[in-house]
Structure formats: structure tokens, C-alpha cells
Amino acid sequence: MVARSRWHHAALLRRWRAWLVTLCALTIAVVALAGGPPQVTVYPERGPCLADAATMRRDHPKMLHEQKHRTVVLGERGARVQLAQCVSCHAGAQSHSVVASERDFCRACHDYVAVKLDCFHCHQGTLGTQSAWRSGEGR
């Protein structure tokens, strides 16, 4: 009686383990198929990126961090990496921005990977924005 019950428990546990493994495998498969990096819209007609997409995905933080020191402190101009140029190529066709709407290039991916992007508090992330002074709505 005792022995049978023990056997019964072990079998149950085995069956549960099998279920768990299957469940995990299924989840991974679903994530792999439906998830992955979010679909960002790119506009190849505006020109090629600084590097291929895989390199850009991996290295763009480093590129930007290095360049900001070189431009601001060393006074380098005409550099390859410039935020304003990322914006001019990657701004959405409707929003003219890389951060204004949820589907805009930088924001879409950064929301997904949950990496806060604070550059556009200062850097202009929207094309064709006039200063308040020029459009006459200055404080």
C-alpha cells in the first residue's frame, strides 16, 4: 500500500515534468516565431545605414557614446555618427520623428527592449521643428 502510493506519486511527478518541458518548449517556439525584435520601418531610399542592420543593432549605443565626447570636447565636426543624421534617415514618413509615436524607429525598439532613451530631451528628434521664437509662439 505504502509502496504503491509512492510509485504513484513518482509517476505523477514524471508526468508533470513532461508537461512542464512541453510547455516551456511551446512558449519558446511561440516567442521565437511571434516575438524577436519589433518590426521597425526603415527607408532604404534615403540611403544606406552606417553599417549593416545586425552591427547597428549591437553597436549603435557605443558609436553614439564615443562620438558625443569627440564632438563636444574635442570639437570634431563632420563626423560619420551624428544624431541629427540618424533622425533624418529614420524619421517616420507620417510623424517626421524617431520618437513621437509608438511606432517611430528609435522608440518602437526601445520601448520593446525597455531601454530608456533620453537623448531627445535635448536633441531634436522631429524633423522640421521650428524654434518657438520663429513660429511666434515664444513664451
Place this chain on the structure above:
Amino acid sequence: MNRNDSCRDREISETDRSRRAFLASVATAMGAVSLAPGIFLMSVGHEVAAADEGVRRASASVRWGLLIDATRCRADCDACVLACHQENGLPLPQSSADVRWIRKVTLRDPKSGAERSFPAMCMHCAHPPCVDVCPTGASFKRADGIVLVNRHTCIGCRYCVMACPYKARNFVHAPVTTQKPEVPRGMGCAEGCTLCVHRVDQGKEPACVAACPTGALLFGDLNDPHSAIAQRVRELNARPLRSDLKLDPGVRFFGV
């Protein structure tokens, strides 16, 4: 030897060095014969960095400065102030909390009633107190003497605002959305006159200088004895404001 020099030394080979020396001599010759101020400023003010052709850096052989001739400045004119706000995307100042990188100052002698009007801004000191007090190194002096805030490292403590004897630093209190792409700026940072660094690096003069209708403002390289500004400073014996502080400002005044 400053940071800029040591950095370059590591990067460039002997061939690059001689090529750069050749380029520099050609550039200086071109600058000397050219009448166009733009070409002159660019060739002298920047060195070609070896790592990437066409990328230039601020050079320690230059000391950018301004000469403000108060005898030519009209009390009723604020063209330089408007030009600064337009160039840098600053809202027009309405209250005392609004950002000002340049302001008109009027001095009045109570005895004679005589008035003097002139613009004042960051004096781009050689020994800037704002740099001394900055806890993060964000307030710094570029190789060519321009004093800036590196807003990537500024934590907004405002020590520099207090330390500056010329009251030239501002703090951005409100969110900004209307920046110009070439002049990023935003809430929570100290900022001040950049001597229009984005224009100067392209060989142009600062917006206030370009806008002055009476020629009261002169921009150039104080280190170059043949530059218009150096000659004029000598001629007029133009001195900085509060020269007793011995900060060696790059902005000099005449007739104040």
C-alpha cells in the same frame, strides 16, 4: 601638453605627421592670402584629425575671442540679442527666469547722466571659475579657449551659475521641445553662450557678430598677432571687464 595633443600623438604615424605639417603650411598660406574671413578662420582654427579625413578638431594654437566696442553700440539696438536667440533656438526672454546667453547692459553715470550700452555674455575665460567648481567636469574649456557645458555630464547642480562673476550661466527650468537640430539643449542643465561653436567650427563667425549693424563686435583669433581682432585689441588697448579678477577673459571691451 593638453589632452587633445596626447590623444593625437597616439593616433598618428610619422607619415601622417609630415602630411599634416604640409597641409597645415598650405592652409596657413591660403589663410594669409585670402580675404574671405570664413576660409581664414577655418584653416587656422581646425586641424585635420588623422583618423578620419575631413574630420577636424579644435586646435590649441587658437584662442577665439571677441572685441566689443561700446563706443559703436547703440542703446536702442538689440540685434545681437535677437540673432543669438534665433540662431540657438532660444525663446525670446520675457521674465527674469528665461534663458539669456547674451544681454544688453546699460551703464549710467549719475553725475553726468552719460550712458554706455553694450552686450555681455560668457567671457570665455582662460581660468574659468565655472570649470573650477564643476563637480563632474561638465563645465570645461575647449582647446581653442571656448568655455562650454558638456550637457551629457552636467547634473544641474548650478555651482557654475553661482561661481561665474559675469552671471553668464543659465539654468533650464522647463522642458524644451523646439530645439534647433544643430543646437541641442534641454531641461535640468546649465548652459551659456557657446560662442556659436557650431558656426565657428564651420568657419563662420558667431551670430551676434554677424548681426551687429554698427560693427561694434569683432570676432577672431587672439593668438594670431596679425588677425584683425588682435590688432584692434592692441590699438584700442581693449581690456576685459573686471580685469582685477585675473581670469584672462577672451571677450574684451573698449569704451566701457
